[in-house]
Amino acid sequence: MSKRTVTDENGTVHALEHCLGEGGQGSVWRTRNGHRVVKLCSRTRDREALRRQIAFVKRLDLRDLHVARPLALLRPPEVGYVAEFLSDMVPVRTLLAPPRGLAVERWYQDTGGLQRRLRLLAHAGEALAGLHAKGLIYGDISHDNVFISGPVEANEAWLIDLDNLRHDSDPQSALYTPGYGAPEVVSGARGPTSLSDAWAFAVLAFHALTLIHPFCGDLVTEGEPELEEEAFAARLPWVDHSSDPRNRSSHGIAREQVLGQQLAALARKTFEEGAQDILKRPGVASWVERLHLAADQTVPCATCRQTFFVTAPACPWCGIARPPLAHVKILRWEPGRGVIEAMGARALLPLAGTPVRLTRRHTRGESGLRARAVELSLELRERGVLVRQHDTPAWVTPPGRTDAAAATSVTERGRVLPLDVPERSWVVHFGPVETPHRVALISGGTR
Ligand SMILES: Nc1ncnc2c1ncn2[C@@H]1O[C@H](COP(=O)(O)OP(=O)(O)O)[C@@H](O)[C@H]1O
Ligand SMILES: [Mg+2]
Ligand SMILES: [Zn+2]
Incomplete structure (x- = not known):
């Protein structure tokens, strides 16, 4: 445990108490008073460029969005910034797969069920769409950069890791988490755009609702490891492709149970027509709208307490007739x-x-x-x-x-x-x- 301190541009000294994560760029620390995190980007090659980038993000007015924005830059020689610590929040990764040994349906419910997943995703999408509305590209949507409420009664979602926020689309600066890169970014044809953010968001939403990655069908999960790279570049059909069944999945929750028609249509437009033709790809605002409408359309089962779409005549989780x-x-x-x-x-x-x-x-x-x-x-x-x-x-x-x-x-x-x-x-x-x-x-x- 380090007892290092750093000083920010306002002269405030922060004691780095507990390391929260270590990534390619550096490390993230919780400060001793507990309300802040310090991101140290020590391993950066171009320190001046990064300092300028962080200063740019800090100057943006992001107060009306749930994003962990930089509050203060660190004083040189350090490169990095101070941000608010998101207490009681966990990465959305925790919704993608049950811990070993837990029954899937029970865990799906204990983590809030369908309705909460829809609402959490809508809220995460609101933060992302809010950045897009300001002409900004986020760049690195992933299961680790979207934070959600820990307590199951709460439905907040925040974006962390704003380091890559930008106005322009630069193919040189493409950066993404494996599995979330849009095909045109993975291939190097284009830089990140609001529509590559929309791709990553669609992957996350599909995964959190159905519990499978949209391109990891049986062909991939049972095939050679190299196939995953093909899948993540969308060079294989997605699992629910309307005419190409090569990559169907025998896993995941039934789509009609957790997506409904409107969200299934967005997924199809994204992963099918929108895979090659990015202008056919729905934007994040469409996802937000339909996620909210879908959440509105859920009802709780009086017997098993799961939530399900009201369009079903009976609860799909337990079979008991709708209340x-x-x-x-x-x-x-x-x-x-x-x-x-x-x-x-x-x-x-x-x-x-x-x-x-x-x-x-x-x-x-x-x-x-x-x-x-x-x-x-x-x-x-x-x-x-x-x-x-x-x-x-x-x-x-x-x-x-x-x-x-x-x-x-x-x-x-x-x-x-x-x-x-x-x-x-x-x-x-x-x-x-x-x-x-x-x-x-x-x-x-x-x-
Ligand atoms: N504002 C924050 N509140 C709580 N935890 C955070 C915050 N920022 C970062 N973390 C934790 O630190 C980890 C790394 O932070 P991140 O900014 O995503 O760095 P990287 O660039 O290495 O991905 C995150 O996955 C998260 O667990
Ligand atoms: Mg990160
Ligand atoms: Zn039920």
Whole structure:
């Protein structure tokens, strides 16, 4: 255990207490006060270039993103930086395979199940899409650089290791973790782009949901070690290729059970058309949107407690029939016209055994961190649905009414909307009835 100290540009002295990791570039240390990490890039060849790169990243305004940004540069002769220590967080690697000896399905559930995986990945994608929205390329998405909440009740995700953040795409600076490199980066044809980040993210999402790497089918896992290199360069078909079955996998969780149609379609576009033609590859924002919508579509099984897509008639983990549900549909409201169904729902949320919370993503169509604020919570009760507002007022109109006179306040104590007429919906308004806004249609009673 080293008792070294380093000084940062502000003159703060950090005692390096515990080494968290050692990589190609140097080492990462937890400091004695416990709130910071120090990344020492001692083994760097071009120290000045790296110092400039870290200074560039430090100057970026990244405060609205869950990324472990550099807070201070180290004073020369050291090269490196100080960042916030992510306490209670673990690398997303912990979700990719069960520890030896544990039953897969039980472990999948104990680590949060399908719903949590979808939400964690959506949150990781938000951090990455947030960088892309600022014109930045991250460069090295991997199971070690995405950190997630340790406690299973929490769903945070952060990106660490921002050293390679850049605006431009330089083929000379291609750097990736094996298994995550986009084909054009691996081949050296192009440098990293937001779409090579999207490739790496897709690999991670597919792996965390299905528990197999999208290019490691039976051909690879049972074949010569050299085949893995072919697979990681996407020179083999991916496991679920729509016409080429050479690399099918007999492992992993059934795709319809953990991806659903929308995410399976993104995976196909990424690993099939998008393998050679990068413009056919979906961006990270598409993944984020569909991961959230997929998480919204999960319900807990009353028997085994796993979460599963509501589109299944029975719990795919244990086979028990789906519990009774109410339905929440997010739509537009136009004053005088009422609910606009023609444009389709912005989100669909089944409501079963556990409370559901509508956030600003649902109620205002926002994205990123601020979209996580809860605006309405819903809970299925014996006689209907209990709705409670949070910080922003909400109103409710009874089935069949579109006039402002029929609107009453939801309040924070909440009220129960009776669902005795299944085909008629209550409308919860997230704006005054005489303005255009989003609404939640609540109907129920159906299996
Ligand atoms: N901000 C942080 N909070 C907690 N652990 C961290 C943090 N930054 C790095 N680590 C730990 O140190 C390891 C190496 O850090 P990283 O920045 O990814 O270095 P490398 O460039 O060697 O990949 C990580 O895998 C992680 O375990
Ligand atoms: Mg790393
Ligand atoms: Zn079940």
